[in-house]
Amino acid sequence: MIRFVVRRAASALGVLVAVSILTFLIFAAIPNGNPALRLAGRTASPQDIAAVTKAYGFNKPIYVQYAKTMQQVFTGQIQSYTQHVTVMSQIKRGLPATVSLAIGATVLWLVVAIILGLAAALRAGSATDTSITVLGFAGISAPSFVVGAILLYLFAFKTHLFPNGGYVGITSGVGTWFHHMVLPWISLAVLYIGIYSQVLRSTVVETLSEDFVRTARAKGLSRRRILTGHVLRTSLIPLVSLWGLDFAGVVGGGAILVETVFNLHGVGQYVQQSVSALDVPPILVTVLFGAIFVVLLSALVDVIYAALDPRIRLAA
Amino acid sequence: MAIETSHPPLLAPIGGEEAAPAGIGPYRLALRRLRRNKTAIAFGALFLIVVILCLLAPVYANDIAHTGPNTNHITEVIKVGGKSRDVVSPDGIPTGPTWGSKFFFGADPSGRDVAVRLLYGGRNSLEIGILATIITIVLATAAGVVAGYFRGWADGLISRTLDLIWAYPAVLLGVALGVNLALGGISVGPLHIKGNSNWIPALVIGVVYVPYIARPIRGQVLGLREREYIDAARTLGAGHLRIMASEILPNLSSTLVVFVALQMAQSIVLEASLSFLGAGVQPPNPSWGTMISEGVSLITAAPHLVLVPGIMLIVAVLSVNVFGEGLRAALDPRATIRANRT
Numbered sequence: 001m002i003r004f005v006v007r008r009a010a011s012a013l014g015v016l017v018a019v020s021i022l023t024f025l026i027f028a029a030i031p032n033g034n035p036a037l038r039l040a041g042r043t044a045s046p047q048d049i050a051a052v053t054k055a056y057g058f059n060k061p062i063y064v065q066y067a068k069t070m071q072q073v074f075t076g077q078i079q080s081y082t083q084h085v086t087v088m089s090q091i092k093r094g095l096p097a098t099v100s101l102a103i104g105a106t107v108l109w110l111v112v113a114i115i116l117g118l119a120a121a122l123r124a125g126s127a128t129d130t131s132i133t134v135l136g137f138a139g140i141s142a143p144s145f146v147v148g149a150i151l152l153y154l155f156a157f158k159t160h161l162f163p164n165g166g167y168v169g170i171t172s173g174v175g176t177w178f179h180h181m182v183l184p185w186i187s188l189a190v191l192y193i194g195i196y197s198q199v200l201r202s203t204v205v206e207t208l209s210e211d212f213v214r215t216a217r218a219k220g221l222s223r224r225r226i227l228t229g230h231v232l233r234t235s236l237i238p239l240v241s242l243w244g245l246d247f248a249g250v251v252g253g254g255a256i257l258v259e260t261v262f263n264l265h266g267v268g269q270y271v272q273q274s275v276s277a278l279d280v281p282p283i284l285v286t287v288l289f290g291a292i293f294v295v296l297l298s299a300l301v302d303v304i305y306a307a308l309d310p311r312i313r314l315a316a
Numbered sequence: 317m318a319i320e321t322s323h324p325p326l327l328a329p330i331g332g333e334e335a336a337p338a339g340i341g342p343y344r345l346a347l348r349r350l351r352r353n354k355t356a357i358a359f360g361a362l363f364l365i366v367v368i369l370c371l372l373a374p375v376y377a378n379d380i381a382h383t384g385p386n387t388n389h390i391t392e393v394i395k396v397g398g399k400s401r402d403v404v405s406p407d408g409i410p411t412g413p414t415w416g417s418k419f420f421f422g423a424d425p426s427g428r429d430v431a432v433r434l435l436y437g438g439r440n441s442l443e444i445g446i447l448a449t450i451i452t453i454v455l456a457t458a459a460g461v462v463a464g465y466f467r468g469w470a471d472g473l474i475s476r477t478l479d480l481i482w483a484y485p486a487v488l489l490g491v492a493l494g495v496n497l498a499l500g501g502i503s504v505g506p507l508h509i510k511g512n513s514n515w516i517p518a519l520v521i522g523v524v525y526v527p528y529i530a531r532p533i534r535g536q537v538l539g540l541r542e543r544e545y546i547d548a549a550r551t552l553g554a555g556h557l558r559i560m561a562s563e564i565l566p567n568l569s570s571t572l573v574v575f576v577a578l579q580m581a582q583s584i585v586l587e588a589s590l591s592f593l594g595a596g597v598q599p600p601n602p603s604w605g606t607m608i609s610e611g612v613s614l615i616t617a618a619p620h621l622v623l624v625p626g627i628m629l630i631v632a633v634l635s636v637n638v639f640g641e642g643l644r645a646a647l648d649p650r651a652t653i654r655a656n657r658t
Contacts (some may be wrong), residue, residue, distance in 0.1 A: 015479060015480065015483055018476075018480050019480065019483050019484070022480055023492070026492050026493060026496055027492070027496060137634065137637055137638055137641070138630075138634065140637060141581065141630055141633040141637045142630050142633075142634075143585050143588055143589060143629065143630075143633070145592055145608065145612075146588075146608065146622075146626040146629060146630060149608065149611075149612055149615060149622045149626060150622075150623065150626060152615060153615050153616075153619050153622070153623070157615065157616045157619075164616075248485065249485040249486070249487075252484075252485035252488050253485030253486060253487035253488040254485070254487060256487060256491070256593060257487070257589055257592065257593070260592075260593070260612075261612060271488075271491065271593075272593050272594070275491060275495055275593050275594045275595050278495065278499065280495065280496075283491065283492060283495060284492075286488070287484070287488050287489070287491070287492045290484065290485050290488045291483050291484045291485070291488070291489075294483050294484065294485060298483075
């Protein structure tokens with residue numbers, strides 16, 4: 001197991017280095033035009049452009065530029081060119097909203113998907129099964145920002161059941177925080193409920209026909225014991241690896257769309273605003289951090305996965 | 317009990333109860349299964365209708381609405397049911413649907429016809445979705461076949477590159493590439509693609525999704541290359557290129573057909589997401605994503621700005637998804653094709 005962990009950590013480190021190089025290249029080496037022009041953004045003055053050229057050393061060899069950029073990113077000095085504040089301070093400010101959004105949504109999608117997937121599998125072929133499949137397809141096909149906008153219209157403007165967007169910190173009252181987050185959570189969870197319920201349905205149907213389930217039944221275990229102790233326990237394992245990638249994808253990407261619709265002022269909305277202003281440094285930093293988060297989390301998930309299922313360890 | 321006198325067909329058709337008469341190929345069989353799947357056919361037809369409507373955008377614009385997708389009518393007044401109505405009210409609220417020939421789905425804050433923009437936007441959205449799908453499938457097939465066939469260092473190089481792309485959340489990588497390319501366009505040798513061209517989002521989306529398709533293809537090729545007919549071809553003197561093109565590729569075709577449909581849905585969604593964020597189709601060009609993004613701030617006063625393109629987007633994606641799933645069930649009834657989707 002230790003060997004597996006060490007090997008997985010080494011490969012994650014390699015990918016991290018590669019990710020930092022590639023991210024740098026996307027922003028600094030795409031052909032056509034002066035990278036300083038891109039980095040300084042749409043509203044940059046000639047002085048800004050000169051400052052960027054100097055700060056990043058765009059007249060120096062590319063590996064010096066790379067080192068300089070990484071130094072600026074990881075020491076937190078890198079600055080936004082439209083707001084003249086450090087990118088780090090803005091990211092720190094947005095983090096609570098993004099984390100609330102991602103964690104709440106993931107709890108919601110796991111709980112709902114497990115209930116729906118289990119219900120569909122246990123009544124395979126019935127009307128319940130069909131309607132859950134239809135719902136799943138609808139969920140997979142509805143982009144989160146469209147769902148968010150429609151929910152906002154129906155439940156915030158038409159019926160006033162929920163607040164009209166915005167983020168309230170958990171420290172200023174759990175109730176208000178929760179009330180503000182319900183619609184964003186649903187918008188983000190819909191897609192994953194669709195995917196996970198279908199995946200769980202098929203694995204549960206498969207597991208139900210396994211010999212060990214028949215043995216458990218023959219031993220006279222109760223239906224509930226068989227479902228929770230035998231069927232669900234094995235069926236949830238594939239969801240663990242799926243979840244790692246998806247959670248990282250939500251923190252590093254999907255949240256942008258929902259935060260923008262609900263005006264949550266999270267890291268994602270910061271990225272979106274930087275895109276509209278063509279303010280490149282915040283995008284560079286968040287893309288880099290997003291990818292780093294994905295790499296670390298997927299390494300962690302692989303380790304958990306290997307701990308749960310010894311076959312993975314041996315195969316690797 | 318009857319005694320079997322003739323040989324059973326060497327390649328027994330898959331699908332149990334539909335034991336087909338001799339001579340029916342797997343594709344005919346799949347087509348037959350697909351035709352029986354009424355839901356899939358209905359949704360396939362729905363998607364076709366959406367495509368045709370969008371292709372007819374210029375006809376609608378010229379002959380029915382008498383306006384273009386980027387034409388302002390901000391100061392004009394229209395008559396709806398005998399009453400006059402501002403296209404855009406003095407406080408900036410555009411009119412809602414008139415259900416008439418002009419402003420059928422209402423106007424946007426610049427006084428442009430939403431229905432006309434919806435159809436032109438659909439052309440952009442679908443064009444990018446289709447181009448991106450082609451790019452993904454071509455690149456992923458090339459990468460997957462080469463990696464799976466040659467193994468060794470070629471596989472190592474390709475697989476590590478794919479891992480690298482995989483490490484980025486799709487939306488975030490799309491935003492990073494989209495923003496940088498939209499600023500200056502791309503020039504490769506004599507070829508120059510302008511920053512506001514549809515090719516930029518198509519390329520970005522196409523590349524972002526390559527690993528999701530290339531990985532399962534590589535896996536399948538790893539299995540195919542061990543088959544006897546590959547050895548046979550090699551014994552006959554066929555070169556690597558020949559074996560890949562005429563022995564391996566045809567055996568991937570049903571997998572590829574399934575991926576095309578499912579990938580199209582993904583590409584259309586990512587295009588809408590990137591355009592919504594400003595990193596896809598560049599204004600004033602319409603696309604469903606840019607229309608939604610322009611409408612979100614006015615959702616209380618003019619909900620049609622979001623609902624019209626939003627519902628159109630869901631209809632298009634849902635119809636491709638359901639049809640694609642029907643296609644998958646027809647071509648691969650034992651569900652062996654599995655893409656890693658996130």
